[in-house]
Amino acid sequence: GESVGLHLPTLSVQEGDNSIINCAYSNSASDYFIWYKQESGKGPQFIIDIRSNMDKRQGQRVTVLLNKTVKHLSLQIAATQPGDSAVYFCAENYRGGGGADGLTFGKGTHLIIQP
Amino acid sequence: EAGVVQSPRYKIIEKKQPVAFWCNPISGHNTLYWYLQNLGQGPELLIRYENEEAVDDSQLPKDRFSAERLKGVDSTLKIQPAELGDSAVYLCASSLGGRGTEAFFGQGTRLTVV
16 A cells, blocks of 8 residues: 555645645655645656654745654645646655665645636 | 756557657766656656666566666666556656655656557
8 A cells, every 4th residue: 555645636725825735654764755746747846845853844835844743744835826736746755675765655636726 | 957858758659569768867866766657646666776776676567667777877668568557657757866865857758558
């Protein structure tokens, strides 16, 4: 099964409102997390990352929160704009038994911005 | 600075035919990844290279998939023979290397097997 998943497949918000996208992970050994944005026909684009020694990190209009106690990650987007419409993936990085240091992605949340 | 470059962008082939994808990572990035992305799903790691060495290919279906990165720069991913279930987007990514470093993705190659 997947070690990273998202609670909602689709999230619809009004333009200008704040968006919160959630992610649950199951591997307690994960120590690095990234949020990616993927627009139709494009590869995933880095938004923001956070390491396990932090519980919050802010970027431009985005904030990532990490709760290691419940293995939960969230992405907050302030004042959403039409250009924020995309699928958002959280991804985790952990040193697996086979030495797999690639990222493990969840299924993604489709963020729809309504005018 | 140029990003990760992949070609072709789209490929349509008949089942049982071979196909190859090419990736040129960002200059200076030692780590290169190939991911597979099915429709509506997140990318899944196929193989990871550190320079020219494949350090993790545990998820690569070795009966039909192969990859190489001979000079530690660009890389090719090959499928032979292709099956209908191989239809997906194949993504290449690169990073400076080391755990916990940002991976940059190319636009991907959309493969359709008919």
